[in-house]
Amino acid sequence: MRWAAATAFIRLAGLDGTPVDPGLLSRAVTELTAAARSPFDRVTDYCEGDLFGHIERTLHALPPGSNPSVREALDACLPRIVWDYSGSRTRRAIQELFPTPQPRPAPRYTDLTAAQQQLLGDLAGHRHTWLIRSSADGLRDLGLPHTQEALQSFVRAHHTA
Incomplete structure (x- = not known):
């Protein structure tokens, strides 16, 4: 209300x-x-x-x-893209939350900010796989997991560690 x-x-x-x-x-x-x-x-x-x-x-x-x-x-x-049907909010969130490529080797999930974790977690569990596919090049260029399966493994590794 x-x-x-x-x-x-x-x-x-x-x-x-x-x-x-x-x-x-x-x-x-x-x-x-x-x-x-x-x-x-x-x-x-x-x-x-x-x-x-x-x-x-x-x-x-x-x-x-x-x-x-x-x-x-x-x-x-910004990082909350669970209901992003057009992909524009997701692309903007990736750009704003990850303004530069991640160091090599890639950071652990727990080393990311809370907003970065939220975004990647939302992507990992997103029900529209096209959203991850449409963001894959940008995620790859940033040194981040770029498939839904890779994102799920990345996020899950934190929760099981």
């Missing part, structure tokens, strides 16, 4: 150019940040159930610089 209210508030805030109370805006952004950090089941029909993509689009509707906490919320959404 709070996520829906925060989303509606932000979406409606900029429609007519009326100034928005900074305290209310801050509370709405804080709510969306909390939602982005939480595991969830499908909670919306918008964006084909892609809550993280929906939060990103909502926050991008705000004028730049309107709230300094927006970056934190966007960062929380």
Whole structure:
């Protein structure tokens, strides 16, 4: 309920150019940040159930610089690609979370940041194998596992170690 209210508030805030109370805006952004950090089941029909993509689009509707906490919320959404049906969020997440190739030999899963682990874990378990295939060249160029099977082994090695 709070996520829906925060989303509606932000979406409606900029429609007519009326100034928005900074305290209310801050509370709405804080709510969306909390939602982005939480595991969830499908909670919306918008964006084909892609809550993280929906939060990103909502926050991008705000004028730049309107709230300094927006970056934190966007960062929380970045590695969450479980419902990325177009592949664009996945490609952007790979580029932003892995800006340079990984050292050789490749790092262990546990040596990666939490956001990097989240992204690779989501890819390993993604139900649309085309998404991994469409990202394979970029993952390979970065020195990362680039097939779903390799990603699953990479992630599983951490959980069984």
